[in-house]
Amino acid sequence: MSVNLSPVPPADLHPVSGLALGTAMAGVRKANRRDLTVVTLDAGASVAGVFTANRFCAAPVQLCREHLAAGGDVRAILVNTGNANAGTGADGLSRARSTCAALARLLGCRPEQVLPFSTGVIMETLPHDRIEAGLPAALADARPDGWGQAAEAIMTTDTVAKAASLQLQLGGRTVTVTGISKGAGMIHPNMATMLGFVATDAAVDPGLMQRLVQEAADESFNAITIDGDTSTNDSFVLIATHRAGNPPVRDLDSGDGRLLRDAVVEVSRRLAQAIVRDGEGATKFITVRVEGGASVAECRQVAFAISHSPLVKTAFFASDPNLGRILAAVGYAGIADLDQTRIDLFLDDVHVVEGGGRRPSYREEDGQRVMKQSEITVRVDLHRGTAATTVWTCDLSYDYVKINADYRS
Amino acid sequence: MSVNLSPVPPADLHPVSGLALGTAMAGVRKANRRDLTVVTLDAGASVAGVFTANRFCAAPVQLCREHLAAGGDVRAILVNTGNANAGTGADGLSRARSTCAALARLLGCRPEQVLPFSTGVIMETLPHDRIEAGLPAALADARPDGWGQAAEAIMTTDTVAKAASLQLQLGGRTVTVTGISKGAGMIHPNMATMLGFVATDAAVDPGLMQRLVQEAADESFNAITIDGDTSTNDSFVLIATHRAGNPPVRDLDSGDGRLLRDAVVEVSRRLAQAIVRDGEGATKFITVRVEGGASVAECRQVAFAISHSPLVKTAFFASDPNLGRILAAVGYAGIADLDQTRIDLFLDDVHVVEGGGRRPSYREEDGQRVMKQSEITVRVDLHRGTAATTVWTCDLSYDYVKINADYRS
Numbered sequence: 001m002s003v004n005l006s007p008v009p010p011a012d013l014h015p016v017s018g019l020a021l022g023t024a025m026a027g028v029r030k031a032n033r034r035d036l037t038v039v040t041l042d043a044g045a046s047v048a049g050v051f052t053a054n055r056f057c058a059a060p061v062q063l064c065r066e067h068l069a070a071g072g073d074v075r076a077i078l079v080n081t082g083n084a085n086a087g088t089g090a091d092g093l094s095r096a097r098s099t100c101a102a103l104a105r106l107l108g109c110r111p112e113q114v115l116p117f118s119t120g121v122i123m124e125t126l127p128h129d130r131i132e133a134g135l136p137a138a139l140a141d142a143r144p145d146g147w148g149q150a151a152e153a154i155m156t157t158d159t160v161a162k163a164a165s166l167q168l169q170l171g172g173r174t175v176t177v178t179g180i181s182k183g184a185g186m187i188h189p190n191m192a193t194m195l196g197f198v199a200t201d202a203a204v205d206p207g208l209m210q211r212l213v214q215e216a217a218d219e220s221f222n223a224i225t226i227d228g229d230t231s232t233n234d235s236f237v238l239i240a241t242h243r244a245g246n247p248p249v250r251d252l253d254s255g256d257g258r259l260l261r262d263a264v265v266e267v268s269r270r271l272a273q274a275i276v277r278d279g280e281g282a283t284k285f286i287t288v289r290v291e292g293g294a295s296v297a298e299c300r301q302v303a304f305a306i307s308h309s310p311l312v313k314t315a316f317f318a319s320d321p322n323l324g325r326i327l328a329a330v331g332y333a334g335i336a337d338l339d340q341t342r343i344d345l346f347l348d349d350v351h352v353v354e355g356g357g358r359r360p361s362y363r364e365e366d367g368q369r370v371m372k373q374s375e376i377t378v379r380v381d382l383h384r385g386t387a388a389t390t391v392w393t394c395d396l397s398y399d400y401v402k403i404n405a406d407y408r409s
Numbered sequence: 410m411s412v413n414l415s416p417v418p419p420a421d422l423h424p425v426s427g428l429a430l431g432t433a434m435a436g437v438r439k440a441n442r443r444d445l446t447v448v449t450l451d452a453g454a455s456v457a458g459v460f461t462a463n464r465f466c467a468a469p470v471q472l473c474r475e476h477l478a479a480g481g482d483v484r485a486i487l488v489n490t491g492n493a494n495a496g497t498g499a500d501g502l503s504r505a506r507s508t509c510a511a512l513a514r515l516l517g518c519r520p521e522q523v524l525p526f527s528t529g530v531i532m533e534t535l536p537h538d539r540i541e542a543g544l545p546a547a548l549a550d551a552r553p554d555g556w557g558q559a560a561e562a563i564m565t566t567d568t569v570a571k572a573a574s575l576q577l578q579l580g581g582r583t584v585t586v587t588g589i590s591k592g593a594g595m596i597h598p599n600m601a602t603m604l605g606f607v608a609t610d611a612a613v614d615p616g617l618m619q620r621l622v623q624e625a626a627d628e629s630f631n632a633i634t635i636d637g638d639t640s641t642n643d644s645f646v647l648i649a650t651h652r653a654g655n656p657p658v659r660d661l662d663s664g665d666g667r668l669l670r671d672a673v674v675e676v677s678r679r680l681a682q683a684i685v686r687d688g689e690g691a692t693k694f695i696t697v698r699v700e701g702g703a704s705v706a707e708c709r710q711v712a713f714a715i716s717h718s719p720l721v722k723t724a725f726f727a728s729d730p731n732l733g734r735i736l737a738a739v740g741y742a743g744i745a746d747l748d749q750t751r752i753d754l755f756l757d758d759v760h761v762v763e764g765g766g767r768r769p770s771y772r773e774e775d776g777q778r779v780m781k782q783s784e785i786t787v788r789v790d791l792h793r794g795t796a797a798t799t800v801w802t803c804d805l806s807y808d809y810v811k812i813n814a815d816y817r818s
Contacts, residue, residue: 055747056740056765087736089750089766122733123767232737310719310805311813318814324531327496328641331465338464341498356465357498358532396719401807404720405727 002160003285003374003394005277010148013165014176016199018042018241022142023153026134028127029082029120034153036131038103038138039077039197045241047074047115048209050217052234058086059096059126060116061233067100067112072206075113077197077237078103079154080120080131081182084193086232087123095128102132106139119156119182119193119233151180154195157403158182160278164270168263170246170256175202177263181221181271183234193232196221196271199239202260203248206240212252212264213238220268224276224392225307238264276392281399284316287377287392294385298335302380303391305333313396316376321367323352330380344381347371411569412694412783412803414686419557422574423585425608427451427650431551432562435543437536438491438529443562445540447512447547448486448606454650456483456524457618459626461643467495468505468535469525470642476509476521481615484522486606486646487512488563489529489540490591495641496532504537511541515548526604528565528591528642560589563604566812567591569687573679577672579655579665584611586672590630590680592643605630605680608648611669612657615649620661621673622647629677633685633801634716647673685801690808693725696786696801703794707744711789712800714742722805725785730776732761739789747791755788756780 019041026036041047049068051061067074078099085092100114107113118126151161165178179198198216217236242248251257277285288306293299306312309329315322326345331338345353350366353359370376428450435445450456458477460470476483487508494501509523516523527535560570574587588607607625626645651657660666686694697715702708715721718738724731735754740747754762759775762768779785 054737054740055742055744056736056749056752084733087733087762087765087767089764091766121731122737123762124733125767232733232740310809314810314813317810320814322530324493324496324533324641327465328463328531331463331641333464335464340465343465353496353532355498356496357500358496358534396810398807398810400719401723401726401805401810404723405729 002278003282005160005274007161008163008165010145013147013163014167014178015144016176016178016241017201017243018045019199019239020142020144021146021150022138022140023146023149024134024137024141026080026130028080028130034149035081036134036138037079037150037153038135038142039150040107040139040142041075041239042241043075045074045239046204046206046209047072047237047239048213049235049237050213052232054232056087056232058084058118058233059088059092060085060118061235062093063096063100064115064117064235067115070112073113074115075107075109076103077115077117079117079195081154081156082120083118083124083126084120084122084233085118085126088125092126095126098128099131103135106135115237117195117235119154119195122232147178147180154180154182156182156193157280158278160274162271162274162278164267166263166267168259170202170244170249170259173244173246175244175246175260176200177267179267179271181275183275194221194234194275196236196268197239198264198267198271199241200260200264201241201244203242203244203246204240204260205248205250208249208252209238209240212261215261216264216268219265220272223390224272225304273392276394279394280403281397282394283374283397284395285375285392286316286394287390289377289379289388289390290382291379291388292381292383292385293387296387296389299387299389300391301335302330302333302382303389305329306378307391307393310396316371316395317397319371321347321364321371323347323367326378327353342383344383346379348377411687412691414569414683416570417572417574419554422556422572423576423587424553425585425587425650426610426652427454428608428648429551429553430555430559431547431549432555432558433543433546433550435489435539437489437539443558444490445543445547446488446559446562447544447551448559449516449548449551450484450648451650452484454483454648455613455615455618456481456646456648457622458644458646459622461641463641465496465641467493467527467642468497468501469494469527470644471502472505472509473524473526473644476524479521482522483524484516484518485512486524486526488526488604490563490565491529492527492533492535493529493531493642494527494535497534501535504535507537508540512544515544524646526644528563528604531641556587556589563589563591565591566689567687569683571680571683571687573676575672575676577668579611579653579658579668582653582655584653584655584669585609586676588676588680590684592684603630603643603684605645605677606648607673607676607680608650609669609673610650610653612651612653612655613649613669614657614659617658617661618647618649621670624670625673625677628674629681632799633681634713682801685803688803689812690806691803692783692806693804694784694801695725695803696799698786698788698797698799699791700788700797701790701792701794702796705796705798708796708798709800710744711739711742711791712798714738715787716800716802719805725780725804726806728780730756730773730780732756732776735787736762751792753790753792757786
């Protein structure tokens with residue numbers, strides 16, 4: 001059901017020196033599936049993260065923020081699927097703390113050096129005892145080339161495991177950037193039941209990590225949407241193990257800094273786009289480009305209005321060039337002084353709307369041709385300025401409803 | 410497919426003195442269906458309206474605003490289905506003007522005394538010639554008891570004609586309030602491909618009409634949502650023919666003023682709720698009540714976040730008490746300083762969440778019992794203040810996707 005998405009062959013996922021991944025079957029929600037993942041980091045790694053903007057954030061998100069604020073000397077990442085540990089109050093926090101303490105005991109570190117992540121059903125009690133019982137097996141399984149199996153173990157309604165990896169040269173040394181992600185619904189910026197973990201062995205000033213993870217998020221996970229729901233658990237974490245032997249990157253605007261930033265953005269973007277390609281029920285991958293805005297913020301408003309519209313999304317599903325629905329979404333995006341008589345709309349190379357009205361030369365069969373494709377670019381020019389942005393989304397199909405109506409059964 | 414909605418028997422739709430309704434088959438989009446409605450008003454009626462907030466508003470909406478601003482001495486309302494005349498630029502405006510002029514010629518009035526309304530597919534050329542050719546037949550058909558047939562003629566994807574009527578006593582005289590509406594998708598406040606026309610024969614100060622129509626809209630059409638899309642064409646019009654012989658209402662806060670206001674709100678609310686009950690693919694009618702807010706505005710933010718969430722809506726469709734999705738929507742509604750540990754959630758009489766966490770005494774079978782009903786009230790208490798609001802919505806089913814994927818075919 002995913003759109004032009006295949007699992008990355010494990011051999012293409014370059015290990016990141018100083019980091020190992022292991023999984024186990026803990027029986028969190030279902031038996032006989034790997035639902036527990038542990039990532040161990042050698043001492044000295046740097047970790048930074050961005051987390052959901054949902055005010056009802058889950059217990060593990062609260063602990064991640066607390067533990068990173070406590071110093072960020074992270075030694076392990078602990079992920080369970082099957083239960084989001086959200087909407088669980090003080091009891092949920094206490095259970096999440098217990099899992100961190102259990103892993104810390106096994107690793108000989110402090111509980112604050114463990115970052116917990118949970119994804120799955122909301123408002124159910126976390127079976128922390130089963131998770132803790134599974135930790136030794138996950139640790140025993142940990143190995144540098146565990147990326148592929150970890151990508152599978154963090155899946156929920158995902159149909160394809162999501163991973164990306166690339167290598168670049170910095171100061172004559174080979175540097176690796178590898179990551180995994182999960183998420184298929186409840187996807188919206190700032191952020192979604194989306195988990196993303198990207199690691200690099202590059203040596204980089206730890207003081208640059210927060211800016212790097214934020215910029216990467218803005219150009220990847222914060223630029224995708226499936227259903228407009230913002231999850232309680234979204235987390236994106238960037239790890240640097242500093243082991244590659246490159247001259248440390250001390251400025252993201254230097255030559256090496258830009259190379260590293262671009263590589264982190266590229267891996268993050270592949271992971272984010274993979275989430276859209278595997279969007280619940282998705283049959284099309286849609287790129288929404290909004291140009292000519294007075295600000296990037298208003299371009300994002302318009303791009304997300306288009307991307308969230310159920311009417312636009314069902315039209316893509318039907319391959320129906322009912323493109324007035326896109327104009328309607330532009331109109332209600334919230335730009336108070338929008339002049340509709342200046343709007344241009346393109347579907348790939350087809351110029352559909354000019355000056356706010358259907359272009360006389362536009363023929364429905366041209367729109368129809370593009371709408372039949374599995375990958376489509378919608379381009380809107382607001383003719384108000386020079387700002388632009390790009391958002392990626394998918395269509396809304398019968399299967400989206402089916403998946404979400406059946407999710408717990 | 411509608412939820413507990415039946416057509417109102419024509420005998421229950423009280424005529425409004427000074428007003429007649431006629432319909433005709435103009436073949437706007439399909440042959441052999443009544444797609445043209447004309448409402449004629451005797452001289453001296455007062456008319457006020459509220460219109461879509463969509464910046465891409467349709468040509469007829471632009472003309473309605475222009476004609477009402479020109480004086481509001483309205484003599485006729487002209488409605489076509491099958492074509493929205495939106496996204497049609499200057500050509501669309503000119504065609505809409507042509508239909509107003511044609512009806513004005515037949516009635517012996519000025520074009521500015523005609524208000525045009527269109528609903529249907531966006532971004533297609535209005536066949537104004539066919540509409541104009543149908544006007545004589547619609548006028549010949551006009552009669553005071555034409556409400557039921559007009560309610561049918563303005564339908565698009567509606568499955569049930571929507572009308573409401575009641576009578577009240579003002580100063581010893583019987584006053585009538587009768588209205589019709591249409592709309593089933595693209596429904597969202599401020600407003601939707603929603604048309605609503607409410608008329609009363611009450612004598613009322615024309616200077617009160619705009620406040621009356623705005624208050625009625627806020628408590629009815631602006632408090633419903635189906636899919637969050639805001640149409641280019643939404644319009645709600647209130648007509649007073651002043652014929653009932655009651656002592657004229659000069660103050661909406663007087664006894665008679667409150668009675669009249671309540672009656673107009675009640676008819677508008679029935680019409681608005683009928684739109685939700687007939688929501689595209691709807692199987693459930695959901696009342697979302699948000700209490701304890703610091704302001705009505707933030708209560709509305711939360712109520713609409715819940716009502717728009719595809720995950721919440723599919724859970725209702727599945728009768729699945731996956732109620733954490735409601736908490737997640739509360740969390741991303743945009744209240745920056747929301748304290749999640751104070752939130753209470755009720756499903757009808759079942760207390761599900763207390764202090765932000767699942768209530769220990771909550772049993773899933775209690776949630777399940779309520780979720781199986783066709784009418785459900787979700788109540789959220791934010792514990793931040795004393796403001797409250799109510800919004801009505803429906804679930805999201807396979808059929809919503811089917812209807813919108815097939816709409817033009």
